Amino acid sequence: MKVTIYEVGPRDGLQNEAAILPVEVKAEFVRRLAEAGLTVIEATSFVHPKWVPQLADAAELLAGLSPAPGVRYPVLVPNERGLDRALECALGTGGVTDIAIFGSATESFARRNLNRTVESQFDMFAPVVERALANGLRVRAYVSMCFADPWEGPVAPERVVEVGRRLLGLGCAELSLGDTIGVGTPGHVEALLDAFEAGGVGLDRLAVHFHDTYGQALANTLTALRRGITVVDASTGGIGGCPYAKSATGNLATEDLVWMLDGLGIETGVDVRSLAATSLWLADLLGRPSPSRVVQALAKEI
Amino acid sequence: MKVTIYEVGPRDGLQNEAAILPVEVKAEFVRRLAEAGLTVIEATSFVHPKWVPQLADAAELLAGLSPAPGVRYPVLVPNERGLDRALECALGTGGVTDIAIFGSATESFARRNLNRTVESQFDMFAPVVERALANGLRVRAYVSMCFADPWEGPVAPERVVEVGRRLLGLGCAELSLGDTIGVGTPGHVEALLDAFEAGGVGLDRLAVHFHDTYGQALANTLTALRRGITVVDASTGGIGGCPYAKSATGNLATEDLVWMLDGLGIETGVDVRSLAATSLWLADLLGRPSPSRVVQALAKEI
Structure with a gap:
């Protein structure tokens, strides 16, 4: 068995950290991630800098990257204006090849994060996906708040499936099912995957x-x-972490995931010690220790 | 499905914390744990105070407890001298009803922790278990370093099964399989449970x-x-945590476990918010924040 790790640190991670890093540091971060063996690295976001000042340097970052062979560098685009900016960008000597859009399974989060209803988000995404596909890009769609949201509580799996099917119907290649506030447990995961299968969506x-x-x-x-x-x-x-979650702990740490996959004999191509060394380097620059258990445990031997 | 949580905070937790708490605080800790719904609370240890000064007040603590109905309060005893001390003890108006012994699956840890070989540890435990059973006590046996140890590396599951079978053969009612340094992953767990089943030991x-x-x-x-x-x-x-592990992170947090079990609809009878409130109270006294994710997340709403 082989698992692909979709690394979100440079985008989802850095956009939720208080510190704003210089573009050269971000480029070095992305370079180190590829060197550690990651093959999909979401590099940045073309959200308006007013909302995410941490990633205001998206175009500059991409232009300065030297893409490693076999590595994809998706970028988040929130809307058509974001897509325009992404399409204008150089990524190394080529252009952007992969984008991600960010949808919501709940009305409350759609309103707060997109200033849209669940239904009208598809109107916003449709031309983005259409033009991205016409330009030969691969499109991933995030579905956020798949298990619960802070305002509405638990979310019915069928609602998530409906949102996911609409996004796939627009032409997205992949859905990323997000437990944005981290409250879900294994039974919820089973129920959601059951619902997708029942809805005719392949787990692939x-x-x-x-x-x-x-x-x-x-x-x-x-x-x-x-x-x-x-x-x-x-x-x-x-x-990183969701600004709406109740604590500073955020995304699953790549190191903790790789430790488990290594133990299970599941191939990822990623070197956990190399990643942890990068996290220790980055923690100094971010001004807070990494919350990863593996990084903390390996700190003494790296 | 029902799961019994065997709470080790007052013993395994406190013995590995730098701070030494007053006996009244420990009694309050144990009382709060029972109030939150825990039904098995390992209260203390009769290890020589020279080795574990944190728990030197074992007899005094037990004498001051008012056992809650339906709650068991096992105590760790390392050897016959420890058993003597436990048997002399009052626990409320009765006496100690449950003890635990602490064995090792590896030679290196047996030597360092018990000053014994793996083989000779059974000679030490045999009279402890025999006399405990003669006094009507239930005996649990910990098997430490079940997956790897810091000196020998990976441990063969068959070796753990052999140690476990010997301990059960002495009359122990239950084995607690410990990943003392925390390196194991789900595949290792499967392999170890497979080996126990192959060795004729029921998972119950x-x-x-x-x-x-x-x-x-x-x-x-x-x-x-x-x-x-x-x-x-x-x-x-x-x-708490193992002093031989490479970082300060230690035992699985009861709150994180209960969160998962609640989500799975598995009954424990334990109130997670009540536990988290106790952890916040205790963290102040220990002088360090709880490493539990759930405690950190709930801190803002308790």
Whole structure:
């Protein structure tokens, strides 16, 4: 079995950290991640800098990257204006090849994060996906708040499936199912994957994206893997986190995931010690220790 | 399905914390744990105070406890001298009813922790278990270093099974399989449980004891639960940890476990918010924040 780790540290991680890093540091971060063996690295976001000042240097970062062979560098685009900026960009000597859009399973989060309803988000995404496909790009769609949201509580799996099917219907290649506030447990994961299968969506179209806010991310990931999911989102060092979650703990740490996959004999091509060394380097620059258990444990031997 | 949480905070937790708490605080800690719904609370240890000064007040603590109905309060005894001290003790108006002994699966840890070989540890434990049973006590046996130890590396499952069978043969009612340094992953758990079944040991005789040093404790626990294990060790607030492990992170936090079990609809009778409130109270007294993700996440709403 082989698992693809979809690394979100440079985007989902850094956009939720208080510190704003210089573009050269971000480029070095992305370079180190590829060197450690990661093959999909979400590099940045073309969200308006007013909302995410941490990633205001998206175009400059991409222009300065030297893409490693076999590595994809998706970028988040929120809307058509973001797509325009992404399409204008150089990525090394070529252009952007992969984008991600960010949808919501709940009305409350759609309103707060997108200033849209669940229904009208598809109107916003449709031309983005259409033009991206016309330009030869691969499109991933995040579905956020797949288990619960802070305002509405638990979310029915069928609602998530409906949102996911609409996004796939627009032409997205993959859905990333996000437990944005980290409250889900393995039974919820089973129920959601059951609902997708019942809804006719193959598990090969799905990725999982767990937050460790309540310590459940790795147990949830294991549950998804046992069901056949082979794409898992993680953030090196566990940096970032949802600004709406109740604590600073955020994304599943890539190191904690790789430790488990290594133990299970599941191939990732990623060197956990190299990643942990990068997290220790980055923690100094971010001004806070990595919340990753593996990084903390390996700190004394690196 | 029902799971029994075997709470080790007052013993395994406090013995590995730098701070030494007053006996009244420990009694309050134990009282709060029972109030939160825990039904098995390992209260203290009769290890020589020279080795574990944190628990030198074992007899005084037990004499001051008012056992809650339906709650068991096991105590650790390392040897016959420890058993003598435990048998002399009052626990409320009665006496001690449950003890635990602490064995090793590896030669290196047996030498360092017990000053014995793996073989000769049984000579030490035999009269302890025999006399405990003669006095009507229930005996649990910990098997430490079940997956690897810091000196010998990986441990063959068959070796652990052999040690476990010998301890059961002495008359122990239950084995607690410990990943003392926290390096194991779900595949190792499967392999160890397979080996016990192949060795003719029923899974109803087994408990699991995971450390979160590398973030794997909950995924490992889930794996054991899926196999039918129904007794899980955990430490409220995640306090403690093995002094030989490479970082300060230690036992699986009871709160993180209860969060998962609640989500799975598995009955424990334990109130997670009550436990987290106790961990926040205790963290102030120990002078360090709880490493439990759930405690950190709930801190803002308690």
